[in-house]
Amino acid sequence: MSRIPADYAPTIAPTEFIAPPAAGADERIDVGVLFVGGGPAGLAGAIRLAQLLESAPDVKERLGEVPIAVVEKGKYPGAHLVSGAVINPVALRKLFPDVPDARLPFRGPVTGEAVYLLTETGAIRVPTPPTMKNHGNHSASLSEVARWMAERAEAMGVMLLNETTATTLLMQDGAVHGIRSGDKGLDRDGSPMSNHEPGAEIHARATVLSEGVIGHLAQSLIAHQGLHGENPQSYSLGVKEVWEVPKPLDRVIHTVGWPLRSGRRWREFGGTFIYPMGPHQVSLGIVVGLDYADNSLSPHDLLQQLKLHPLVAGIIKGGTRHERGGGWGAKTIPEGGWYALPRRLAVPGGGSLFTGDCAGFVNVPAIKGIHYAMWSGMLAAETIFEALRAGKDPRAPGVLDGYDAAVRASFIGRDLRRVRNMRQAMNAGLVAGGAMAGLMTLTAGAFPGGRFRSEASADTSVEPGGRTYPRADGRVTFDKLSSVYASGNRTRDTQPNHLRIRTDVPEDVANAWIAMCPAAVYEWATDDAGRKVLRVNPPNCVQCGAISAKGGRFTPPEGGSGPEYTVT
Ligand SMILES: Cc1cc2nc3c(=O)[nH]c(=O)nc-3n(C[C@H](O)[C@H](O)[C@H](O)COP(=O)(O)OP(=O)(O)OC[C@H]3O[C@@H](n4cnc5c(N)ncnc54)[C@H](O)[C@@H]3O)c2cc1C
Numbered sequence: 044m045s046r047i048p049a050d051y052a053p054t055i056a057p058t059e060f061i062a063p064p065a066a067g068a069d070e071r072i073d074v075g076v077l078f079v080g081g082g083p084a085g086l087a088g089a090i091r092l093a094q095l096l097e098s099a100p101d102v103k104e105r106l107g108e109v110p111i112a113v114v115e116k117g118k119y120p121g122a123h124l125v126s127g128a129v130i131n132p133v134a135l136r137k138l139f140p141d142v143p144d145a146r147l148p149f150r151g152p153v154t155g156e157a158v159y160l161l162t163e164t165g166a167i168r169v170p171t172p173p174t175m176k177n178h179g180n181h182s183a184s185l186s187e188v189a190r191w192m193a194e195r196a197e198a199m200g201v202m203l204l205n206e207t208t209a210t211t212l213l214m215q216d217g218a219v220h221g222i223r224s225g226d227k228g229l230d231r232d233g234s235p236m237s238n239h240e241p242g243a244e245i246h247a248r249a250t251v252l253s254e255g256v257i258g259h260l261a262q263s264l265i266a267h268q269g270l271h272g273e274n275p276q277s278y279s280l281g282v283k284e285v286w287e288v289p290k291p292l293d294r295v296i297h298t299v300g301w302p303l304r305s306g307r308r309w310r311e312f313g314g315t316f317i318y319p320m321g322p323h324q325v326s327l328g329i330v331v332g333l334d335y336a337d338n339s340l341s342p343h344d345l346l347q348q349l350k351l352h353p354l355v356a357g358i359i360k361g362g363t364r365h366e367r368g369g370g371w372g373a374k375t376i377p378e379g380g381w382y383a384l385p386r387r388l389a390v391p392g393g394g395s396l397f398t399g400d401c402a403g404f405v406n407v408p409a410i411k412g413i414h415y416a417m418w419s420g421m422l423a424a425e426t427i428f429e430a431l432r433a434g435k436d437p438r439a440p441g442v443l444d445g446y447d448a449a450v451r452a453s454f455i456g457r458d459l460r461r462v463r464n465m466r467q468a469m470n471a472g473l474v475a476g477g478a479m480a481g482l483m484t485l486t487a488g489a490f491p492g493g494r495f496r497s498e499a500s501a502d503t504s505v506e507p508g509g510r511t512y513p514r515a516d517g518r519v520t521f522d523k524l525s526s527v528y529a530s531g532n533r534t535r536d537t538q539p540n541h542l543r544i545r546t547d548v549p550e551d552v553a554n555a556w557i558a559m560c561p562a563a564v565y566e567w568a569t570d571d572a573g574r575k576v577l578r579v580n581p582p583n584c585v586q587c588g589a590i591s592a593k594g595g596r597f598t599p600p601e602g603g604s605g606p607e608y609t610v611t
């Protein structure tokens with residue numbers, strides 16, 4: 044029996060989440076330009092567009108009463124954001140040229156850095172690879188950055204629709220016309236409760252997809268329009284904690300090696316980050332490529348193990364995990380790079396653009412995506428503005444095509460091309476892959492030429508592993524349920540199930556999901572007939588997206604549910 048998770052993917056018709064607009068003029072909400080997702084891409088795009096419209100009141104007037112809107116499924120902007128984060132400030136500086144770095148929402152400039160190769164008990168300092176140099180960058184909480192940006196966006200007249208999920212993309216004749224938002228107040232079986240609020244169609248001249256990694260609508264659109272890149276998209280899962288520490292950390296630290304294994308057989312690619320967040324806090328996380336083989340690998344529990352390593356234990360000694368809501372988080376990262384970008388970044392039929400993580404703009408060796416997300420949102424805004432100023436309808440074929448060329452010609456395209464084969468090279472293991480990555484860096488990506496192929500994360504088979512993890516002591520090491528609590532997750536228990544997975548899967552695949560999910564959503568249970576069954580606990584879900592990468596499908600639950608991150 045196959046142990047490849049993709050072989051058990053739920054059936055989803057390409058049209059399930061794509062429908063023609065149906066609401067009449069008095070039933071729908073009309074906005075000018077809609078950004079789907081209030082992360083760095085959506086907020087930067089909305090702010091840039093607001094700036095451009097300020098200088099062109101006639102264009103703004105033509106966009107109606109609500110020229111710009113952002114829909115965000117989290118309770119507030121940043122509620123669903125998890126990142127490192129060390130941020131390249133280029134995009135924020137361009138957006139806010141009059142704001143000095145000291146007043147941007149950063150926790151401080153990077154003042155030192157170190158990279159270590161970890162063994163189970165040791166740490167060997169290695170030279171910092173050029174891709175990981177962070178001089179000139181700043182540490183931050185992405186959740187805080189989003190709240191700060193959202194305040195500015197609102198002050199510029201952008202309408203923020205928080206607690207609103209985009210569930211369906213509205214398309215007609217190949218062009219995107221907006222979204223339909225999800226219902227609220229549905230019972231577990233989908234029936235309306237007394238507080239039921241039906242979703243609404245939101246129509247827009249242009250709909251910018253800024254949903255982040257494994258975007259529900261972006262994925263549906265890519266499948267519907269056959270826009271997959273040359274390589275399939277692949278993903279990693281990041282899990283992080285924020286610690287209150289008595290002693291400030293003076294440098295940005297990255298590690299490779301333990302607790303991941305370097306053997307090619309295990310396909311364990313990833314590393315850890317430890318970032319200072321001002322004098323009293325430290326951000327600590329692990330990122331693991333989801334194409335690993337070991338079905339007992341649990342990124343959540345590897346992070347617990349990491350905290351017992353002497354290097355890390357010394358940094359968090361005498362400290363406590365930030366437990367006041369949002370001190371723990373998990374999120375998937377797109378890893379496919381240049382060759383996995385959608386074939387076209389502007390939807391061929393018109394009306395929509397892919398920005399940020401939902402397009403896959405992440406430089407994996409550098410662990411950077413935030414400034415690419417912001418910049419792509421800004422380029423999307425500029426492209427749409429130029430079309431509107433020229434009196435063109437962005438929903439006509441070809442009108443927004445300039446965005447594709449603009450992204451590829453910008454530093455987004457340049458940086459991603461330079462590292463275009465680097466993630467794939469790491470499939471050869473840490474030593475051989477690291478050597479190839481070094482040559483790729485020296486030749487700006489030209490070595491050894493051609494395209495390295497890669498597999499989708501769900502297409503690699505899993506096998507029984509047998510890893511064991513430290514017992515949770517509730518002080519340094521934690522179990523998954525207390526981490527879910529620390530995420531501030533407030534999902535209502537009676538919501539309809541938003542996770543589409545098959546439960547009739549081989550035990551090896553189910554075990555992989557149980558171990559992978561950082562929020563204990565999957566577990567073995569016994570049914571009434573005494574059979575062992577895979578039980579799904581959707582309210583635990585922190586919306587990290589990993590199940591979509593590994594053979595299932597996450598669809599956005601009721602708007603406003605999920606984690607309430609504050610410092611991740
Ligand atoms: C552990 C980790 C560490 C990282 N470290 C760094 C780092 O140090 N530096 C760096 O530059 N990058 C880092 N990254 C990558 C970076 O965080 C992302 O590239 C970046 O956040 C992408 O921005 P985005 O706006 O495209 O998507 P997101 O940040 O994911 O934002 C998308 C938003 O859209 C909302 N949304 C999604 N779907 C819907 C929907 N259907 N309806 C309504 N709203 C929706 C989400 O709730 C979210 O608020 C890291 C990522 C992780 C996970």
Ligand code: SF4
Pocket residue numbers: 542559560561562563564583584585586587588589590591597
């Ligand atoms: S069930 Fe939710 S928390 Fe668990 S892996 Fe899937 S998306 Fe992440």
